[in-house]
Amino acid sequence: MDLTKEHARKVYRAMVTARLLEAKFSSLYKAGQIVGGVYLGKGQEAVSASIGGRLEMGKDIFAPLIRDQAGRTAFGEDMLDATRTYLGSVKGPMRGRDGNIHRGRPKEGLIAMISHLGTSLSVLGGMLKARQIQGRMDGCVGATCIGDGATSTGSFHEGLNYVAVEKLPVVVVVADNQFAYSTPSSKQYACDDLIDRAKGYGLVGHSVDGTDTLACASVIGGAVDAARRGEGPQMVVAKLLRLGGHGEHDDGSYIPEEIRTSHYGRDCIEVGKAQLFERGWLSEDELAEWENEAKREVQAAVTKAQKEDAPDPYREDWSSLSRGSFRNW
Amino acid sequence: MSVTYIDAIKDAQYKALESDESVFIYGQDIGAFGGAFKATKGLQDKWPERVMDAPISEDAMIGMAIGAAIEGMRPIIEMQFADFSSVGFNQIVNNAATHYYRTGVPVPITVRMPSGGTPGSGPFHSQSIEAIYSHYPGCVVLTPATVSDAYHMLLEGVAMDDPVIYCEHKLLYRWLKSDDYEGDGLRLPIGKARVTRPGKHATVVTYSAMVHEAVRAAEMLQSEGWEIEVVDLRSVKPLDTDTVVASVARTGRLLAVGESFPWGGVTAEIVSRVMKEGFHLLDAPPMRLNAKDSPIPYHPKLWAAHRPTPESICHALKELLAY
Numbered sequence: 150m151d152l153t154k155e156h157a158r159k160v161y162r163a164m165v166t167a168r169l170l171e172a173k174f175s176s177l178y179k180a181g182q183i184v185g186g187v188y189l190g191k192g193q194e195a196v197s198a199s200i201g202g203r204l205e206m207g208k209d210i211f212a213p214l215i216r217d218q219a220g221r222t223a224f225g226e227d228m229l230d231a232t233r234t235y236l237g238s239v240k241g242p243m244r245g246r247d248g249n250i251h252r253g254r255p256k257e258g259l260i261a262m263i264s265h266l267g268t269s270l271s272v273l274g275g276m277l278k279a280r281q282i283q284g285r286m287d288g289c290v291g292a293t294c295i296g297d298g299a300t301s302t303g304s305f306h307e308g309l310n311y312v313a314v315e316k317l318p319v320v321v322v323v324a325d326n327q328f329a330y331s332t333p334s335s336k337q338y339a340c341d342d343l344i345d346r347a348k349g350y351g352l353v354g355h356s357v358d359g360t361d362t363l364a365c366a367s368v369i370g371g372a373v374d375a376a377r378r379g380e381g382p383q384m385v386v387a388k389l390l391r392l393g394g395h396g397e398h399d400d401g402s403y404i405p406e407e408i409r410t411s412h413y414g415r416d417c418i419e420v421g422k423a424q425l426f427e428r429g430w431l432s433e434d435e436l437a438e439w440e441n442e443a444k445r446e447v448q449a450a451v452t453k454a455q456k457e458d459a460p461d462p463y464r465e466d467w468s469s470l471s472r473g474s475f476r477n478w
Numbered sequence: 479m480s481v482t483y484i485d486a487i488k489d490a491q492y493k494a495l496e497s498d499e500s501v502f503i504y505g506q507d508i509g510a511f512g513g514a515f516k517a518t519k520g521l522q523d524k525w526p527e528r529v530m531d532a533p534i535s536e537d538a539m540i541g542m543a544i545g546a547a548i549e550g551m552r553p554i555i556e557m558q559f560a561d562f563s564s565v566g567f568n569q570i571v572n573n574a575a576t577h578y579y580r581t582g583v584p585v586p587i588t589v590r591m592p593s594g595g596t597p598g599s600g601p602f603h604s605q606s607i608e609a610i611y612s613h614y615p616g617c618v619v620l621t622p623a624t625v626s627d628a629y630h631m632l633l634e635g636v637a638m639d640d641p642v643i644y645c646e647h648k649l650l651y652r653w654l655k656s657d658d659y660e661g662d663g664l665r666l667p668i669g670k671a672r673v674t675r676p677g678k679h680a681t682v683v684t685y686s687a688m689v690h691e692a693v694r695a696a697e698m699l700q701s702e703g704w705e706i707e708v709v710d711l712r713s714v715k716p717l718d719t720d721t722v723v724a725s726v727a728r729t730g731r732l733l734a735v736g737e738s739f740p741w742g743g744v745t746a747e748i749v750s751r752v753m754k755e756g757f758h759l760l761d762a763p764p765m766r767l768n769a770k771d772s773p774i775p776y777h778p779k780l781w782a783a784h785r786p787t788p789e790s791i792c793h794a795l796k797e798l799l800a801y
Contacts, residue, residue: 242581242582243580243581244582246579246580247580251580253581254581255548255577255581255583256548256583260545260548261577261580261581263572263573263576264572265568265572265573268537268541268568268569268572268573269541270538270541271535271537271538271539271540271541271542271544271545271569272541272542272544272545272548272573273545274538274541274542274545275541275542275543275544275545275546275547275548275549275553276545276546276548276549277545278542278545278546279545279546279547279548279549279550279551280549282502282527282528282546282551283549283550283551303537303565304537304538304541304568304569307533307535307536307537307538307541308537308538308541310533310535310538311533311535311538311541311542314533468579469575469576469578469579469615469616470578470584470616470618470640471578471584471639471640472638472639472640475668475669475716
């Protein structure tokens, strides 16, 4: 697609905001204020924001995975949903019943992932299929993000095959970040490049350098546009490196130095900054303004969530059914 | 007109499709072919957009149903055999069954599970999986034993806003017939067990096809003067403890019978509940009878000895009565 200034700025602003929000989560985790885990998208912001930023909340469907804060921000998820879920506020969408990145608003097109990788793809397909049956597709697109590790699951295979067989307007974005937790991609797949799978499944394939912010905005945005135009399911494989451990409990020390210092070890935030400056699409002053605004927003969202009640086990209804429990159960 | 158990399932699906545009059926070979057991025969002709063939992808079939349910549909998923639902197990117990608790958005999906053994079906086309799905929070698990229940409970299940595991017994498909399956006279709500056969000397609590084996056993013992009460649970989750305990109060003796494997499961749950709620009512230690703790064998002779039979139920009852 022809990259516009407006889209590039939208993508980059979400990247900057997400990086600052996640830095705050990391600090809160290290200070013992977040229990469970914190999973960052550091290094994957360009890929993630490029997909989320090309979707329209309220119309499209997005199934983010664990490294998609930037995509969520770009899609339009309220920052409070993130802070409330991480901090366990009863006012968050998961109400303390689930945490961190397992959050969503399914009725608003944001699927709440489960930890079993690959499972969201068929759910996304089912949402689109339902709209097709109901005659309310209305040019909508469904998109999901996944890592190289998740491409090894049976669920991903079944889901990918399903959306391809049904020719649904889906975009599958694979962030090949070279490590699934500690396992290198050489132990994850044997094909030369994961994009080879697109053809095998009957999807249109696109490759992109996941550290090249404007290339991501263009290629991933283009894949969304193609799906929206009715050109069938699309798959994008973005090559990059996870700039950290699997979660904040993990220092990622198993990632060899030569990989860290390789081309894919560069930071897409820095690359994007240089690209936008070079094109005259962003000034230093504007960026500082974006950063300051994001910091204020992050602080306000954290402060608000921290003041809110935690769930009360004595008031919890413990019902796993919407109809309430049966008398005999 | 006499209607079989499988016809009742087909008719219930016809009615569900006819009366509610949000219902659709999705499964392998269920379209033009009409399903491995013909439970959807002719339905695609009438509703081509809502009776759809699936690839052999049980995980994706359930995932698809979850997504469609989020968008307001009421999918019925036909597993070709309950045994294959193990491939979709993760989507059922971890995604569908947790969805309402986690997000507040219910997923009204009904998974039809052709369950139980038939001669010659072997280890992978004979399983009874109700206990597994009952173990996890978030599903309703139905186990109809009559033509009328097969019909009404399927419709009731589809109308529920939560995931429903509907275990239909393959042995009953064509053998079990009824003249009045649509009538309201036989209807009971989900969560209510039925006393299929009254008695006073011992209670057999069971469900699905084993109800019929238990009734046969009760008839065999009648000539010896024993009056055996048979309770059909109808649904194993919810499990109607009140009706079970009331029956044990009348008879003082309990035998829980199930076709599934013996470790844990529904029969263990029944015994455990009766021990807690009705310990003082018991005149003998409660007993359980299940299939053997081995894979389900292929050969009809082995298969017949693997599952409880009227003879083995009689044997267990005599032991119980002799205590």
